[in-house]
Amino acid sequence: MIHTLLLATQVLHAPHVDYVAILPELILIGGALLLMLGSSLSSSRPAPGTWSGFTVVVAAASIGASWYLWDQVSRHGPQETVHNAVAVDGFSTLFLILIGVALLLGSLVADGYLRREGLDGPEFYVLAMLSGAGGMFMSVANDLIVVFLGLETLSIALYVLAGYHTRRKESSEAAIKYFVLGAFSSAIFLYGIALVYGATGSTNLVSIATYLSQNVIVTNGILLAGIAMLIVGLGFKVAAAPFHNWSPDVYQGSPTPVTGYMAAVAKAAGFAGLLRVLFSAFGSMRTDWQPVIVVLAALTLVVGAVGAMVQTDVKRLLAYSSINHAGFVLVGLAAATTAGISGSLYYLFTYTFVVIGSFGVVSVVGRHGDGRHQLEDYRGLARRNPFLAAVFALLLLAQSGVPFTTGFLAKFYVISSAVQARSYPLAILSILTAVVGAYYYLRLIFIMYSSPAGEAEAVAVELMITDVAVSTGAGTTLVEEVDEVVVLAETEAGPPELEVPTSTALVLTLTGLFTVAFGLVPGTIVNFAHQATLLVH
């Protein structure tokens, strides 16, 4: 052992680094550093929107680089680089594109929000870009250490982002909760890596798989404990029950655009890590981990659906619904077939758009102070702002899995993969929770499209007074006066106008169009997810 160590230190060969293969991450990190440096050195504040504009450009460049990689992979096949620690294949490039898109949309939503709350600053965008880079490293990782590195880069930036609204007590609470529990789960994950390394002698996923295929481990207690800890650590990040308890509080307390970004990126990156670890490294031990994933999926589905039913806060409702969605992705994972994985990938990709759009609407309706998130605050939204209500209704319908939206196909592929894998109880359970989900999504839509509370009262008053006027036989002048009074009361009681910033409106339009267009013509994205599964190293 010592001899080999000495040999290793005598000649230290630098690994060959293919910088193009990690270009999307490098662009994000470079952009973050540039933004930090530029904002530090310039003495005057730039025009509002400069920082978010810069972030959008950087994210677009990163998506471009990811697209180039996707093109390379589909032509020349998957490859490994940086001493086999990074895998560039269809699977990882899909997640690179997904995270780039989430960053682009998320920073557009954040722009209007931060300006409204008086929090505008370069720090938000720097942290968003760094967390995106962390998520990307998690998805390209081919080594447990790189998974951990990405996980930490992603999480630490997100802890700070969760507490970004410094004037709101809930925001700090969310940051503290997320940090303490997240650090705990990271430690468990790290311990899992140590145990797996102890059992197999490597942290490289492919080396682990090779070792497991060539050796028969008689007492595999350490290895199984290691796998269990890896599942716990990543299960926490994707908010799978029973490791979901942090998510409603954190989703509720975080600034709303951060919630949307977090729900999209942390979930996607967590699932990327989970899929990669389970299939690349422990594919041969499928019979050991598959029952665990089945139980996790069932629990997550039920906890998410039942939890969302009793919520009166829309952000908490969406938090529980995102737990339910994580359950659906786990159903695809539990099937452990190509169809299942491509279903999960399709689910994650389309969910990114839906969740960022949904929280975009919530961040506008929350108004100054980010506090109006009760169901009652949505009553009559369709009257006050038909655009917001229409987009939100569409996205909620997509979440509940209504046909002609991307959400329907996502649920369809995942459940059909469970049926193909003959896990009928799980398929039936997921259909049942989808039905339960329809209840709370439709309830929210119904509230948005019902008449506002203030207006209903005004109408009642009007009716009562005209009744009185008719019964006393008063002239038309009195009725006119009454009409005036009613109009005045309505404008006084009516809530202030909702301001939809242009950038948020753009995001809502894009996510709405994506959800409908690819729900009607699903071919492109389905092929994308399917090819991503095939092009795995």
Next chain:
Amino acid sequence: MTQYLPILALFIVAALFAGLSFMASGLLAPYRPTDAKSAPYECGIVPDREPAERFPVRFYLVAMLFIIFDIEIIFLYPWAVIFKETASPVFLLVEMLTFAATVFVAFIYLISHGALDWGPLKRLRPMAPISPARTSESTVRRIRPAARDEAA
């Protein structure tokens, strides 16, 4: 299991060291309190409870500056040890320079946000202009001495 014995020994040594230090401090340190020594101030009202400790939040920024360079050193040290043994020194040098530059950006950020500016705080925003109508005549209500005496 024998390979883990050194770790166990380390645990025991650490516990012994901590325990013995406390014991030695308790036994050897002279303990002669006087009223003057334990009073928090030289003069004024004797406080009846422990006053809350206050220190500027600015110290956190100094702590962060320390962490930045601490982390840099942690990585520089093993890097310096293996630098001579590498077959590709240029790669290693460029890597470390990139790392140092990244850390330096964080340093610049902290400096530009006033981590090392001590003394009275600079006003970040100019105060809103005060209306010329507000003078000591208009804002201060004068009370006649007679009225004051009556009130007393």
